[in-house]
Amino acid sequence: MRTKRQSRSKRGFLLMEVVLAIGIFAIAATGFAVALARTADAAALAQRRMQITRILDSSLREAVSLPVLEEGTTTNALREEIGGAAVEVDTTIEILNELENQDGKLLQQMFRIEVAANWYEDGQWKNETAETWRYGRLYQP
Secondary structure (H helix, E strand, C coil): CCHHHHHHHHHHHHHHHHHHHHHHHHHHHHHHHHHHHHHHHHHHHHHHHHHHHHHHHHHHHHCCCCCCCCCCEEEEEEEEEEEEEEEEEEEEEECCCEEECCCCCCCEEEEEEEEEEEEECCCCEEEEEEEEECCCCCCCC
């Protein structure tokens, strides 16, 4: 009689151990799935940031390499998409009139070039910019 009761209680403990092991596994699996999802989100964000950086770099190089700089703003719609949205690139060129060197002499023909990428993502407009300066006669003989 005593052996039957011990056998029944061992089965109860075995069932409780299995349920506890499944619960611990479920908690660990849920944590792993959440971590994996966050890693995928971070990778997608890094990829979008790289795309924007590449677009800005390319547009800035294109503007800097123009033989003759003219003040003004131009807008280009790119074929590329970021997060399913088209990207517009605004290039602004303006002359820097009151720029001095370290000796206090005015620098002539210095331009500020700014490139701004605009796109619609996650329900809002996003914007990234890059800028540089260039001597106006750099590519002229």
